[in-house]
Amino acid sequence: MVWTGEWVAGRLGVSLSGGDELPELLGLALRRNPKRAHLLVSNVLGKHVPQRPGVVHGAGVGLGRRVRELLGDEAAARAVVLGYAETATGLGHSVADGLALAPYLHSTRRPVAGVAQVGGFEEEHSHATSHLLLPEDRALLAGDGPLVLVDDEFSTGRTVLNTIKALHAQFPRERYVVVALVDMRSDADRGRLEKFAADLGARVDLVALAAGGVELPEDVLTRGQELVAAHEAGEGLGGGDAPAPGGGADVVRVDLGWPAGLPDGGRHGFAPAHRARLEAALPGMAARIARHLDGARRVLVLGNEELMYAPLRMAEALDTLLAEEASGAGPAPDAEGAAAAPRDGRVSATPAGPGVFFSTTTRSPVLAVDDPGYAIRTRLSFPAHDQPADGPGERYAYNVAAGTDPERGFDAVVAVVDSRGDLPELHTAGGLLDRLAGHAGRLLLAVVPSYAPRPPARSASLPEPLRGPGFSSYTADEVGWLLQDLSDITLEAPTEEREEAIQRGGAHYAESLPVEYQPSEQYRALFHSALETSAGRVARAVGTVTETVLAERGPRPVLVSLARAGTPVGVLMRRWALHAHGLELPHYAASIVRGRGIDTTALRWLAAHHDPADVVFVDGWTGKGAITRELALALEDFPGFDPRIAVLADPGGCVETYGTRDDFLIPSACLNSTVSGLISRTVLRDDLVGPDDFHGAKFYRELAGDDLSRVFLDAVSARFDEVADQVASDVKELAAADRAPTWEGWAAVERISEEYGIDDVNLVKPGVGETTRVLLRRVPWKILARQGAGADLDHVRLLAEQRGVPVEEVGELPYTCVGLIHPRFTRGATGADGKAVAS
CATH class of the missing domain: 3.40.50.2020 (Rossmann fold)
Structure with a gap:
């Protein structure tokens, strides 16, 4: 094998001293730089020389x-x-x-x-x-x-x-x-x-x-500059840009599916949790690229200046994928995920043969000489396309063009840039894509979102979380409430008054509280019966969603439950992680309000105390996905946070991280504060919540005698061991499944709204949990129950009977039941007896 430093060594008298491995690791080229004549060109860096x-x-x-x-x-x-x-x-x-x-x-x-x-x-x-x-x-x-x-x-x-x-x-x-x-x-x-x-x-x-x-003659700088000048002027071999062979591939843009909020590299810092998220996403990104390669055998993934690591890992994942497709089994990764080095220990410069290769563009000006004994065989130059601070300038891609050796060419090139580099200069005549097009049968463009650091925290000092026993009946280590205590303020209003104000547009549901429902002895007995029946089922879903989060969202996630329905689930997920893995996961509860967004002060507190990429938002269940959409919209102004929600149950098909998609009775949905740490639902009112305050809530200390919060938690936690094998099986099955949101529930809600003449889809509450809320806190009109639904609806039927609400059985329903809020305040409607109700 010809050493790629021979050309420079022979003309300038430059030589390397050291072990036999140095010529394998390094070649030599000449800089177009007045400070140093020679350039040590690495064969394993992935910058100037394409390498596996x-x-x-x-x-x-x-x-x-x-x-x-x-x-x-x-x-x-x-x-x-x-x-x-x-x-x-x-x-x-x-x-x-x-x-x-x-x-x-x-x-x-x-x-x-x-x-x-x-x-x-x-x-x-x-x-x-x-x-x-x-x-x-x-x-x-x-x-x-x-x-x-x-x-x-x-x-x-x-x-x-x-x-x-x-x-x-x-x-x-x-x-x-x-x-x-x-x-x-x-x-x-x-x-x-x-x-x-x-x-x-x-x-x-x-x-x-x-x-x-490196042994250098005394006059190496002068001789090197003269040699560069001669070759740039066209004397001798090469020296200029590689000519295009004619024609040019069309550019195909590939959507990578880059995870939201994941940094594109280490410019602003890259945490271990970021690494875990990237590892989980790489196979999917490789698959998206592979779909557009059309059987290309020799592929170059070309990074862009400082953007090296993400394209390198994409290339590695693509190499593994194509090898698996070709042979049925890809190269075995080692324990850390890095592909093994060549078995003979030798490294060649731009090795021939099929496979995936990697290199990046650079701002380093180097002479190109198309000779096997020279490290930089060909050069493509193009204008900078990321508005650099030092002004317009020339950039280079080396050894991408085949030059005089066709075996060194590439069937396909995947150009990877960040979004700041996806400017008109990239696409213009003479730009990078134009220069690449003439040297590849296929040309793909993949754009990684440029990471934008979160805005600095506001100057006002942020409040600290509230904890039990001073606020809530949960212990201090189980949850920190990112809320302010409004216990001394009267916020409750009769249910029908609240409903009328809400539906007439005179008030938002989060500006007041319903009077806390006090369950009868019959209803309390039903809760205990439901808990005994479903505790194992809940434990299994808790284990499944927790293990999925640990596997896919980082080894030490920060759980942030959406108060208050998500909070018991967050506590249980924390308990599972501690029980199964000895992990003490941080857990906080934050407020999100439909139509108003998530508590921005809570987000600023989280960003000041944790890596936003570590935060996993947790809720109890999905209905039609309103909160899922609300969260995604709210987080657009807070880069770094991942908007994906992890839920215990996803009957609406709204999320990709869940414990189950069955719509069953989660006992915590049966009650209000007395199963949620004695905390009210959250309150957001301008006269109570300032720009640097957390949203508010009340601690119903007076209901301590009726509190079942820990009864619920302990009953579910006691089942962890017995469901461990089922959880392992569920997690394995989910890892291989297509878990993309289907939004099946949303389609059902729209269908029901049309069928029952309901103009506002917010009055349709699908699922057992949401139906229970309707019966406890709103003015219910009727309940739709799926035919054949059994014990999961015992508490719904009891509540409906107590409130005089009809239960109507229907055939096709993706949920076990759906609660309809009375629309009498927004239009003419019929009551339970079929008579007209004035609007």
Whole structure:
């Protein structure tokens, strides 16, 4: 195999000293840069040389594992990884993967409006010297654990010294670990770093795949510049842009299905929970790309400057998928998910043959020479398309065009950019897509949403959560209520007065409270009977939804139940995680109000105390999906939060994370506050809730003698062990199922509204839980019950009988029952006796 440094070595007298592995890891090229003539071109970085993604990711993961061994598990658990823009953003992220649970940040050359700069440093030899540090949360750098700094190579070590000096002044720590693919420093450079560490009073370790040196003649800079100038002028082999062979592929845009709120990389920080979300989404993204490849055998996934890691992982997932389709079994990943390196340990530059390859565009200007002994064979240049801070400039994609060797060409190219780079310059004549089109049979464009850090918290201090026993009958560790206590204010109004005000538009349902329903002895007995009958069923659904959340939404989610129906479910999910895995999950309850949105003060509190990406919103059940839609709409102004709700039961087919889609009696729906910690439903009224206040609620201390909250929780928790096997089976089945929302319930509600002449769909309340609420808190008109519904409706029939509400059995109904609120205040209607009711 020809070494891709021979051309430069022969003409400039540049040579490498070190182990035999260096020529496999590195080639040589000439820079178009007045500060340094030569460029060490990595064969495993995924920047200038297309490489198999498993090799690229595996190199970084392997380095991360060596760092973990060096530090030990305890110190590694407190480490933060910092990668260098632009070349090492993906490598640093891969090192963080090898450390397993390390948060990651990379420097950037792209200022971001609204994000304060925490630090910066200079890369003296680079063509673009200034690095910015823009963490969304400066606490990421403020810890005292080891800081792991990752670059692709160490030539002098000056960049590392500049970085440590800048950061140590703000965030001093005792230990640094410097990581690179190759360490090519001179003895003098090594001594300089040792002295620097001693003066700093900190330990600095170094980890690299290989070490050596670069031997340079004294006049190398002058000779290199002359050689570059000659070839750029057209003398000798190559030197300019690769000509297109003619024609050009049409651009096909691929919707990746990128998870909402997931950062596109480490520019503002990337937490372990983000990694878990990305891992879960990668197979689906790979499948979406594969649908458009039309059988292409040699595919390049091309990232964009600092956007390296996400395209790398997509390429790795796509490689696995295509290999599985071709042979029935893909390459075996290792324990951390990184594909294994080649069995013979050798790495070739742009290996021939079919498969998926990965590289990225760059702002680094390099001479291209189409010779097997030169690392940069071909070059495509194009204008910058992301409005860079340093103004318009030229960008490059190397070794994408086949040049004189057709076997190095690609059947398909998948260009991956972030949304800030999806500007007209990308699509214009001479732009990146136009330049790629002439060199690929298929050209796909995949756009990753540019992550926008959440707005800074308002200056007003935020209130703290309320906890039991001072507020609610739940224990302090089971839930923190992101609510304010309105217990001393009279908010209750007779049910019919509330209904009339609501339906006439004179009041919102959240501005007052219904009088708390006091159950009869007969009804209380029915609750206990229902609990005995369904506790196991509830426990199974709790286990299934909790295990699904843990598997798909991060290893340590922050549960935020939607008060108050979701709160008993949130407590039970927390209990399951503790019982099954020993995990103490944070759990809070927050208010969401139909038509008004979620409590924004609660969101700001959560963002100030937790990573928004870790937050999982929890509710009891779905009806027609109104709250699901409400939450998604409300979170549009709060980037980082995932709008997907996890529910115990999803009979409406409105969510993808659920314990069951059966519509059955959840005993907590039978009662109001006396099964929900003695807390009222939430209140939102302008004269009571200011812009920096939580929504309000009441604590009905006087109902303590009737409280069944812990009875419900304990009865369900007692069944956890007996349903464990069923839960494991359910989770496995759901993981393989199509769980996309069907919105079947919404269609049924629209059908019922039309059939019964109800103009407002908000008066149709589908499902056992919602029907129970209608009977307890609203003015019910009639109940529709599915034919054959059994004990699940005993309490509904009893309540309906007590309130004189007819129960009508119907045939086709996706729910067990549907409650219809009396529409008499909005139009003429008929009562239970069929007589007209005045509007």
